[in-house]
Amino acid sequence: MRIVIVEDSPLVRDNLLALLARHPALAVIGTAAGEDEAFLLITRTRPDAVLLDLALSPGSGLSLLRRVRATHGLGPRVVVLSNQPADPYAALCRDAGADAFFDKCGDLSGLLAQLASWMPPLPTDEPQRLRRLTRLQVLDTPAEESFDAIARIAAGITRTPIGLISQVDAHRQWFKAHIGLAASETSRSASFCAHALLAGELLEVEDATRDPRFADSPLVRGEPGVRFYAGMPLVMPTGEVIGTLCVIDHQPRRLDDSQRAALRVLARSVMIELELRERVRELEDEVTRRHEA
Incomplete structure (x- = not known):
């Protein structure tokens, strides 16, 4: 799975990179910190999934999500990672086209499970x-x-x-x-x-x-x-x-x-x-x- 990380915190970004690096089927193909930078990256690389922070600098994760969903030909699955409370932000993000919402300060094992659920099953041989x-x-x-x-x-x-x-x-x-x-x-x-x-x-x-x-x-x-x-x-x-x-x-x-x-x-x-x-x-x-x- 080809993944783009959109996160303006170097610490959180590095933690995500370390987490995903342990799974050979998950390949991070780019990172971005700001809205416009991220939009250009997503448009150019057309990833399978985007891990998206709501609070970007500069810009807004929610605005980026809406731009991606409004762009013909782009269709990545988008996982919103935020330290904002799930209620009402999760519903707001889903209405804008997010596929999942996770607390980035919590246990991210659920994130890995979500990404794995989007992977096709492997043949036994x-x-x-x-x-x-x-x-x-x-x-x-x-x-x-x-x-x-x-x-x-x-x-x-x-x-x-x-x-x-x-x-x-x-x-x-x-x-x-x-x-x-x-x-x-x-x-x-x-x-x-x-x-x-x-x-x-x-x-x-x-x-x-x-x-x-x-x-x-x-x-x-x-x-x-x-x-x-x-x-x-x-x-x-x-x-x-x-x-x-x-x-x-x-x-x-x-x-x-x-x-x-x-x-x-x-x-x-x-x-x-x-x-x-x-x-x-x-x-x-x-x-x-x-x-x-």
Whole structure:
């Protein structure tokens, strides 16, 4: 989870940094002390979550919260940290769009629990899954037409504007193919595909704004404005799920049976491509070893 801390007290900021540093899945990508500075930072980095102090110097945390919520394309979850009494400030902040409110002078274990609740669950074979993904040697490789074509066909058959082939790494989802979406990766903590890893079958979300797992996601509130999602897990022969073939729409919808069947076939095509490339690489390595022997 990519986090921005907005806090004008160096002591509190350092305490928060130390607290979050103990959790590898929580990455602080920037800090700010004033309202305008923080707004520019949030706009530039587009974090998954913001830890926000109400009393900023200069500016106001409440004003910053309202600016963030009024800005198209921004959708971070916002946790307000304050030494002000929860009543009436918590209600005031929630009305302005805050997702949670905590006393920054108290026990912050609740803050960690809140952040953890926004993280997708991990597969039971996560260490093995990550090792298998690494051995594929696909992450961060250039775009290839064979994969782009599959994503394009998936989007066409389902009549959706976005088609993706995702690989879910430890802290991000990276796209081997991204049709209709400029981004080449997003945070795993906000990822729909991270949930699809555990689905065992096609994960179909007809309206993300009505699904409690995703309604407050930065990818729903902000860009790309996900409403519909369907993701078919990409499963290795040994059982590890390395990512998905998925399609996304900006409008709620549902697939018909033929479209679901097509996604299953196309996901298998992705795996055939990946397995073939891995086998070719293994053969090339074997030839090299024999030449060096």
